[in-house]
Amino acid sequence: MGCSPYFAVTGSHHLIPLDIIEATYLQPPPLSILSSEDLIVRRAIALQKRDAQVERLHSRVLQHRIEAARCFERDHAATIRDFNFKRSDLVLVRNTKIEKSLNRKMRPRYLGPLITVSRNRGGAYILAELDGTLFDRPFAAFRVIPYFARKSITLPEDFTDVGEDQVRRMEEQDNHGDDEADQDPQDEAN
Structure with missing residues (x-):
């Protein structure tokens, strides 16, 4: 899918002990202390990006499902059969x-x-x-x-x-x- 299951559900990356020193959001770090309005603006921008990320994630999941179905049909081509029996067979x-x-x-x-x-x-x-x-x-x-x-x-x-x-x-x-x-x-x- 190109991202972790946690990101797929929440829209943000999860924290592990190695990530504590790294930025865990998709915006550049602030240069100074932010006002409440600036913080709300930054969060609104992140929420606006979420729809595009979820749409991209949805298209990737659909693409992987189709690819997995094709792979299954290819791998099991010898076992998947439709005999199409006629009357009196x-x-x-x-x-x-x-x-x-x-x-x-x-x-x-x-x-x-x-x-x-x-x-x-x-x-x-x-x-x-x-x-x-x-x-x-x-x-x-x-x-x-x-x-x-x-x-x-x-x-x-x-x-x-x-x-x-x-x-x-x-x-x-x-x-x-x-x-x-x-x-x-x-x-x-x-």
Whole structure:
């Protein structure tokens, strides 16, 4: 950011034992004792400079955020993927419910295969079991990975257990699917 966190919050530099003998403000030192009016003028000038400093600080923080996001995308280019599954694609869902438990060693890490029905406006996937049972909530895109089957499945138009209008309502949601990270497809199907 180009300055200390203390300066970012207060607009002035903090004192450490080495700085006691140095000037800690941005104006030249006074040549003599100041009157109250002169002191107020000096403080007003410092306050006027504060807005410009805060604006410069804000632009630096924003620039560093954008730079950090680009750096993250560059460093993780091999792991960030948007598979963009189509209707009737077979997928696996990462079982995030077990990630916090201590006895996860023998639990299934991925659940499925499941069938992709569609994708909502938020980017989450609407999935169904192989028998057509539609899950009541969409799944976050980061939890869904492709299932490589030897043969593809063709789906009839009305294969789900609910009507097409229910699927359309789920598609219109802006839900990203990550608010229910602990949902388990096996629990919902039962």
